[in-house]
Amino acid sequence: MLRQGLALAGAVGLAACATVPASVESQAFAPDCPAIDKFLENTVMEGRTVGASTLVWKDGREACFESAGLASREDNRPFARDTLLQIFSMTKPVTGVALMQLWEQGRFGLDDPLYWHLPEYKGLQVATGIGSDGKPVLRDPSRPPTVRDVLRHTAGFSYGDSGEPADRVWATVDPLSADNTLAEFSEKMAMVPLRADPGTRWIYSASVDVQARLVEVLSGMTFDEYVAANLFEPLGMADSGWKRESSDLGRLARIYLAGEDGGLEPMPREDWLEANFAGKPMTMGGSGIVTTVDDYMRFARMLLNEGALDGARILEPATIRLMSTDTLDPRISPGDRSWLTGKGTGGFGLDFFVRTAPPMSADENRGTVGEFFWDGLPSMLFWVDPGQDMAVVFATQKIPFDNALHRDFRIAVYGTDYAGVPPE
Known part of the structure; x- marks a missing residue:
């Protein structure tokens, strides 16, 4: 932690x-x-x-x-x-x-869906509970998270420490392992279900690491x-x-x-x-x-x-x-x-x-x-x-x-x- x-x-x-x-x-x-x-x-x-x-x-x-x-x-x-x-x-x-800085250069819009720039986040779902098979029960979100959500901790992402159903997946894939590159982090982070519909809760999360991956993709550095x-x-x-x-x-x-x-x-x-x-x-x-x-x-x-x-x-x-x-x-x-x-x-x-x-x-x-x-x-x-x-x-x-x-x-x-x- x-x-x-x-x-x-x-x-x-x-x-x-x-x-x-x-x-x-x-x-x-x-x-x-x-x-x-x-x-x-x-x-x-x-x-x-x-x-x-x-x-x-x-x-x-x-x-x-x-x-x-x-x-x-x-x-x-x-x-x-x-x-x-x-x-x-x-x-x-x-x-x-x-x-x-990249926003000022016109590389993205704040209200762009995140998956426009990081396609791995297309199809994210919200975890609402744990099923009888021990896996999270999932549903579609009310809308996809935007870049603005990622910047203000309203995307519904986790930090792996909540005890909520989504974090069972976090524990399995370990997105923030020091052995991951930011690209590998992002792929694994996209496997973790959302904890809430985007825009409905302020949840401190690994969204700023997603921002870092956006910098890489948008800048080429x-x-x-x-x-x-x-x-x-x-x-x-x-x-x-x-x-x-x-x-x-x-x-x-x-x-x-x-x-x-x-x-x-x-x-x-x-x-x-x-x-x-x-x-x-x-x-x-x-x-x-x-x-x-x-x-x-x-x-x-x-x-x-x-x-x-x-x-x-x-x-x-x-x-x-x-x-x-x-x-x-x-x-x-x-x-x-x-x-x-x-x-x-x-x-x-x-x-x-x-x-x-x-x-x-x-x-x-x-x-x-x-x-x-x-x-x-x-x-x-x-x-x-x-x-x-x-x-x-x-x-x-x-x-x-x-x-x-x-x-x-x-x-x-x-x-x-x-x-x-x-x-x-």
Whole structure:
């Protein structure tokens, strides 16, 4: 399951009151870097994580870089600015940007049926139960999934972890095996029945790996080569990629697993080493990028600048606005949005959570209307806050995903009284 990079949902309680005076609601703010530094230091001292760093960019300049603790406790190596990080599902927005470049070039339409471009998905069916023979009971879907569905997790696909009937097939074919190419993944993914009719549920899934295969088919390049040539190189992200050199181990942060007693133990590296150094063919669209806070901030700054950075145009402003606009059908009830509702008051655009209203309760994370973001399994987080002209990257390497850590970090950034309405 770790290889799938599931960023488990959520925002949980915080002490701030969601209702504040109108004079505060539209108040601009400046990040309190000493408060952020103190938060990181306390987090390490309290044993909530072994090490962490954060980079805040605001109003066209770097506002804060802070770090604390160790990238590798076993080597007594500090969590530094050039520490390499496994970001897991923060790979997903990169994949979405790559695919939307091809959309701008007219290679596909968002409402094209997926099988127009990947014929293996023609004839998909929905699993509704398990028959007496132990096999899924199938029916035709109300419509085929579209590329837009694939971009917003409404295709009905699975991640193999639901316990629903479709996942019996997933377990048999193992689409995301590191031994598969993306082409082989896609063929096997197409064997797995849908969990729901397209467009009716938000289901976090391997759909972003399907996006990666679309990039390959539409561009004629391997996925990682396309991303390197069209995102990483133009953005100057020289420290970012899937496959790494053995010399990188000296900069790679260890992932720590939290035990039931709260202790943090290093996760064995064998699986990562095998996938990254042993020539395994899989390059996932939903996970796998290794990067630094500076490199990922360049990606975030491009998004904040509506698609451009330092003279490199990656996407058009209208495309960034499309991706960062909630596009979920209002008929998809909260109960059919899985854990997405735990991330705040909002919905989903194209590979991003999108905040659509200020925090509605005292338990909801601080954030600004219009912000968009995603996170990653080892408690990684980034967000883009256009209303405050700000982008933030928070880096740590702790599993399981720590919702409370993100809650408290956002308090450190915004303060307890921030109501979530940007200045006019």
